Amino acid sequence: MQRLTVGETARKRKRSVTPNPLTGEKTMGSTDAQPPNLDEAFTQHLQGTAQQQIYAERKEFLLQEERDSAWDRAARESASEAENRADQLVWEVREDERDNLFGNKASEAIPGPETLDMGGQFLTNKERIEKSQLFRIAQRMPKGCHLHLHFNAELQPEGLIEWARYLPDTMFIRSTQALVNPEDYDVTEIVFNVMPADTPTSDIFSSDYNPEFKAPGSRPWMNWKTFCEEFPRTRSELNAEAWVKEKMVLQEEEVYGMKQTVNGIWARFNQATRAFKGLLNYDEAYRRYIGLAIDSMIRERVMYAELRPMLMDKFIPSVDGQQRYDLRAQMDMILEEVEKKKQELKNKNELDKFPFGVKIIYCTPRSIPKQKMRSEMQDCIELKLKYPELICGFDLVGAEDRPNHIGFYRDELLAFVETCKSLNIEIPFMFHAGETLLDTGGSKEPQNSNLYDSVLLNAKRIGHGYSLPRHPLLMEKFREKPICIELCPISNELLHLCRNVKEHTFPQLLAAGIPCTVNSDNPSLFSSSLSHEFYQVMVGWPTMGVHGWRQLAEWSITFSCLSEPEKDEARRIFKREWEEFCCWIVDKYGH
Structure with a gap:
């Protein structure tokens, strides 16, 4: 059989000119075989095949x-008819507000400057959040227990500032620098203290002001009443109280500034x-x-709380500045006031609203020397022995991207554990951990x-x-033990771990079981509440619903x-509430 050369083969082929469907350019192509009819082939295979099934x-x-391994499976499978209906209604409310209140329907059009993103920046969205039906539902929700709440940050600052008005002789303020130029007001740090009325004072508004407070004979304090009276002469757009409030609460501009x-x-x-x-x-x-x-917690429908006071300062003053109350006296105050509140509730037949009072998690900073940490641990143990039902845990706090990491105190912490065992007491650790992007404990390791x-x-x-x-x-170790995580989404956003709740890692944590x-962490600093946190969790994850809310509260x-x-009693109360x-949701939104 005669073989053709490449050139001869090419000459024997029929040639055709085919336009390129994208460019319109004509290209030469062989017509030796008819191309398959792809449309017929696709149509044939779209007609229902075994592979599709x-x-x-x-x-x-x-x-x-x-679904079988989902974190909220137990809540879904045990949901009542009312809860299932409520779950659907809450989803409808959320989607309706996404389209209307926040005005961000899926569209190619560039949104106007007034359009906000549901689940976007919290402080930017806050005014609209508080107008929403979903937030009202979150406020009405029974929330179980509040487990991560810093002691000094539950109430908004206006009340504390107002109380200071009634201490004209004994409330004092100091600044980290003289308030002379306009920029001084923005960068200075302020601290208050109650002291005897005859405490030597200085003028914070003078260029001669010396902020040193540790040296013998130093006098950095100024009477608060005097400070308020003289403040307008250099800062007329705000009065002193309004300026102090700005110092106490994180502002939108300073949180999200470029x-x-x-x-x-x-x-x-x-x-x-x-x-x-x-x-x-x-x-x-x-x-x-x-x-x-x-x-405040009762209004938020919290039935019990574990508070975290910073107990490094061993004394607080009396209102006249003449006496000092040690840690035991402070614990007595807490117990007395809790008992007083419980008695008020009992008299109104409302004890179920807050039946278990509060407990205290002893907090101390990670920045202190080891010897000081040892004395802090001993103070915690002494308080536990004196108040076994009040002291419930030990925590190390502070920014994690700087020394010291928890392991720096390994020997002291292990000694703490063994000492507790020898005394037959239990003080579990409830560390601040993983509140960081770098995650190396202030080191490169x-x-x-x-x-x-x-x-x-x-x-x-x-x-x-x-x-x-x-x-x-x-992650697997946390799930196996298990170790519970106290989520604080708004705190994490405002302290720059994520830009908004939709970037938060909580869905990954929950999906891992x-x-x-x-929790609300420091609500007074963040202009937030526990209801805001549950709202954020709902809008931050599309598959979060009423069942998920319940699981989080039950945990x-x-x-x-x-x-x-007590847990059994708490579950009984929570189940009823x-x-x-859920019935309230159905009644209010079912139509």
Whole structure:
């Protein structure tokens, strides 16, 4: 058989000119074979095949497997008819507000400057959130227990500032610098304290003002009443109280400003925290604060709370500045005010609203030397021995992107555990851990992450846990033990771990089967509440619903420090209130 050369083969082929469908250019192509009719082929294979059925069955199997292992499965399977109906109605309310209140229907049109994103920046959205039906539903929701709440940050600052008016002789203020130029007001830090009326004073508005307060003979304090009277001469657009409130609460511009940094917002947060302390830490305010904080929690439909006071300062003054109350006296005040509030509720037959009072998690900063940490631990143990039903845990707090990490205190913490065992007492660890983007404990060593030490030291719960998804092995350890995570979404956003709740890692934590609770952390600094937090969780994850809310609230009971009989009673109360809540949703929104 004769073989043709390449050139001969080409000449024998019929040639055709075919326009390129994209460019219109004509190209030469062979017509040796007719191209397949792809439209017919696709039509044939779209007519229902065995492969389509197999694919559908496999997908349903995957979805069912995920549903079977879902974090909220127990809540879904035990839901009442009213709860299922409420879940559907809440979803409809959320979607309606997404389209109308926030005005962000899916569209290619560029939104106007007034259009906000549901689940976007909290402080930017806050005014609209509080007009929404979904937020009203969140306010009405029974929330179980509040497990991560810093002691000085439950009430908004206006009340504390107002109380200071009634201490014209004994409330004092100091500044970290003289208030002379306009920029001084923005950068200075302020601290309050109650002291005897004859305390030597200085003029903070003078260029000669010396802010030094540790040296012998220093006099950085100015009488607060005098400060208020003289303040307008240099800051006329605000009065002193309004200016102080700005110092105590994080503002939208400083949180989301283009030039703000993680370190910058943490420094600002710490300044605000210190401004609160002196306005609260005197006997009359301390007592009043406990009762009002409980009232606030009852309005939020919280039945029990574990508060975190910073107990490094061992004394608080009397209202006249002449006496000092040690840690035992402070614990007595808490117990007395809680009992007084419970008696008020009992007299009104409303004890179920707050039946278990509060407990205290002893907090101390991670920045202190080891010897000081040892004395802090001993103080905690002494308080536990004196108040076994009040002291319920131990925590190390502070920004995690700087020394020291938890492991720095390994020997002291292990000695703490063994000492508690020898005394037959239990003080579980409830560390702040994973509240960071760097996650190396203020070092370059990954093993210094506080999450490893939380596992090794058998923490009962951890605060925040934002960076835990970086550690697949630790995620499994948290699930197995289990270690509960105290979620604080608004705090994490405002302190620059994420830009908004939709970027938060809580869906990953829940999907991994790790138990979580929802908490407000420092609501007075963040202009927030526990209801705002539950709202954020709902709009931050499309598949979150009423069933998920219930699971989070039930976990707050399970991982609280209540006794087992108290937990059983809490579950009984919660179950009744939850069904009432779901029926309320159906009655109000069912039409």
